[in-house]
Amino acid sequence: MxxxxxxxxxxxxxxxxxxxxxxxxxxxxxxxxxxxxxxxxxxxxxxxxxxxxxxxxxxxxxxxxxxxxETIPFTDGMTELLTFISEHKSTIDCIVISDSNTIFIDWILQAAGVQAAVDHVFTNPARFDERGYMEVQRHHLHDCTRCPVNLCKRKVLEVYLAERRAERGVEYRCTFYVGDGGNDLCPTSCLRGSDVVMPRKGFTLEKLLVKLKDNDLVSLKARVVAWSSGSEILHELKTSVSA
Structure with a gap:
């Protein structure tokens, strides 16, 4: 587990x-x-x-x-968090689901030396053509009306969980979903009561989750823990892993 x-x-x-x-x-x-x-x-x-x-x-x-x-700044405490994850791969899997692109994310993670923490990146495919121009394509097609046309993060997460279960019999005891934006709301709907959604304090996802709770339009099963630095996420993760 x-x-x-x-x-x-x-x-x-x-x-x-x-x-x-x-x-x-x-x-x-x-x-x-x-x-x-x-x-x-x-x-x-x-x-x-x-x-x-x-x-x-x-x-x-x-x-x-x-x-x-390679000069883009990491959020406070994130490199320490990713380093911890890379040192505990026997018990922690880690994926990125982003509306950026494969080239940017790979470059940034490699420059910081934390690429070993991430098992898979789900984002828009990118490549340089023969002229040296970078081309970006949509990650996938989907029919979710709540998400951008190129990426539904809920669909990505659901497929990943199903494939892990089918291929290796992996059932996660807990899933932490860490995000900030409006397109991070959709995947929270597939989280369980044992999971944790972690919105960045003061950003769109936190505000949407507050409205969701107030309106009670959709049942959110996961526990909500807001964060402002990677060290707060690391504390939650360590507590969960050691439980």
Missing amino acids: KTLVVFDFDYTVVNDNSDTWVIRCLPDQSLPDSLTQSYQKGQWTAYMGRVMSYIGDQAVSPASVRSVM
């Missing part, structure tokens, strides 16, 4: 938005208004494809993009 930790990435593992952080690699660190105004709600992946195409047009090399992405 292992413990599963599920992380969002932006404003959770790292203390900024990785997709907007990349703009720092541009000479003037800004995008033209015509590009920023092209974003349509729920179509973030398509928008980021245009952003990365523009960055390629400015002759910014993949190496330059990587050097900028």
Whole structure:
């Protein structure tokens, strides 16, 4: 019986938005208004494809993009938390479900030396083409009306849990879901009473969970524990693992 930790990435593992952080690699660190105004709600992946195409047009090399992405700050206490997880892989599994992309997340985790903590990253696939332009694709197709068109985190989590159960007979004694944003609300609906949802204090997920509780529109079975640093998550995790 292992413990599963599920992380969002932006404003959770790292203390900024990785997709907007990349703009720092541009000479003037800004995008033209015509590009920023092209974003349509729920179509973030398509928008980021245009952003990365523009960055390629400015002759910014993949190496330059990587050097900028590796400077994004981690949220306080997160590297210590991930280090603890990497040292306890016999009892703790860890996945990331994010609306960022595979390249950014891999670069950032590797630069911090904490990639060993994460067993799998579920995010939008990205690659550099023959010109050195980064292309981003949708993670998957889904029919959830509450989530962005490219990613339903609940579906990802449900499939992961089912596959672990079918392939290796793994049943997690406790799942910790750690996030901050509106797209982190949907996966909390598949958590059990033995699980813990951990919203970042002062961010959207915490506010949505408060409204959920007040309106009692949907039954949330998991315990809610808000956090402001990785050390608070680590305390909860250590308490659960040692119980």
